[in-house]
Amino acid sequence: MRHLNHNAFVSACRDERGVGHHTLRAYAQDLQTFARFAEAHQLSDPLSRDDILAYHRHLRDALGAKPATIERRLVTVKSYFAWREDRNSALPSPFTDVRISVRIPRRLPRPIDRDTLRAVLQEGEATFAVRSKPGEHDATPASEIAVTLLIIKLLIVTGLRISELTNVRVRDVSPDGGQILVNGKGSRERIVFVPNRELQEELRRHCEVRCNEGSLAAPLFLNTEGRRLRSATFRKRLRALSRRLGIEPHLTPHRFRHSAATLLIEEGIDIRMVQALLGHASLRTTEIYVQASNYALRRTLERADILDILRN
Template identity: 30%
Template sequence: MLNLPELSSRYLNYCQCQKNLNAKTLKAYSIDISQFILFMSNTDGMLGKVNLSEYFASLHQACKPKTVKRKIASIKAFCAWMEYEEIIEQNPFNKLNVKFREPHLLPRTMSLDVIELFLKTAYQELSDSTSSAYMHNTSLRNVAVLELLFSTGIRVSELCSLKPENINLINKTILIYGKGSKERIIQIGNEEVLSALINYKAAYQEQIQDTGYLFINRLGCPLSEQSVRFMIRRLAEKAGIPAHITPHMFRHSFATLLLEEDVDIRYIQQLLGHSSITTTQIYTHVSTRKQKDILALKHPRNRVVLR
């Protein structure tokens, strides 16, 4: 019988050392495989079609479709590794149909008016913070974070992992390490965004040098994703924005608003760091304002004269 806990440890070590997967992916794999091993401990231990089918059925009852898809992918990769290492003769997934229909969820976006209100609130907070050096520096950082989220469409995880050497304020470029260790370079095209980054970097120069990260929290440590989420929620409340705003909504809005400005979707794909155009195409379903403009201004019915 397979010693799944030991094999799991070997597999995760392989993912870390040979595949060079990042810490978040390794953590997700570890959780997913541990849950699978726990399920298998209450079965006959056979890594076959019956047990896998029952496990996947239990996932569908307990988790959202997107989570189920990820957990199945984790187990599938684990089994593929065991087959490659000749630990098992045949991958049990070869006899399984694990495809299922996911609900089509459109990304949540913000209008340009809401983003403008957000930025105005952050800049007003910066303007009001001159009496306290700590508050002033914190506000400088918050402005720089918000400007970068919207101007580049960067993921919050990518933003928090930025190093000072990743940003070149002279050439106005940012080097971003995305999912799967993919790199992309994005230009900073707006002078106010550039100014916000210059002012922030000047205020935090020592802390940045000490930590080796671009964005710093109040304790002098790298800024966490949770801190960015909390800051955005707080500013949304202060701005009187009733919707629940997340960092990823800046990314969705970045893509959607560019699409509405007739930017080619393949350029947007590159800016977002999507490996497949299919991922980017979801934004074509969101841009209702653009659809309205097309039908109102460019539909051939407008050239039909009945009198």
């Protein structure tokens, strides 16, 4: 078949629908996977229902892709052909009569338990205190530890995605450090609040330093080379911290996001408020944290076995 017009489709998604950078990159990868399949099997227009079913089997059996990956790749290709048909009715979508059901197992999120969160915060505070002393030298500078600890605290209280937080600029933080303007998925802006007074002051001081170093348009968080801190760099820092504290499974930014949501629901915060905080378009996405909270309740009750206590 003719070469898939990846670039035009991706550009249309960006310009017409405001799709985010990470989603655009996923679209491009998904279409490249389909293009390789089409070339290997010498598919030609117009594609048929059987071609799409064959691609589904290829993803499932030959590539061994996970159900979520299969669903995403099929949805991307379906969107591409719908977009193409909309621009040229002589090229009908092969998905018109296709009904493929991909069963995705619903997994509970794995938040970080409270004891581990306390240990992480205590380790960060203790390490920063030591590195800040005059004459103390280490491979990890105090400034890097301070930034890492500040980000961890913000992830815990705001539930931000790490990409959202590393893209924040100095001007996006309110003068008192109490709120942050965030550009989330699909370029949807939202405001998240920093409820802890001590953390507000810490964030305000950090913004003040960054303002003196650069401008209001500068990135809020920098790496050790003075450039915007990348998500991947922060993930490496969390892996190192996990090894040092013996935390398994290792810490990730998204586990902090899970923790933020679960802790709020356990503390009685309305689920719709948690939805707004996390920037979920659908309430269904947030509801999984209610299940996680119930799971935590069950584990707590099992530890406090009332019958066992009464017997002893």
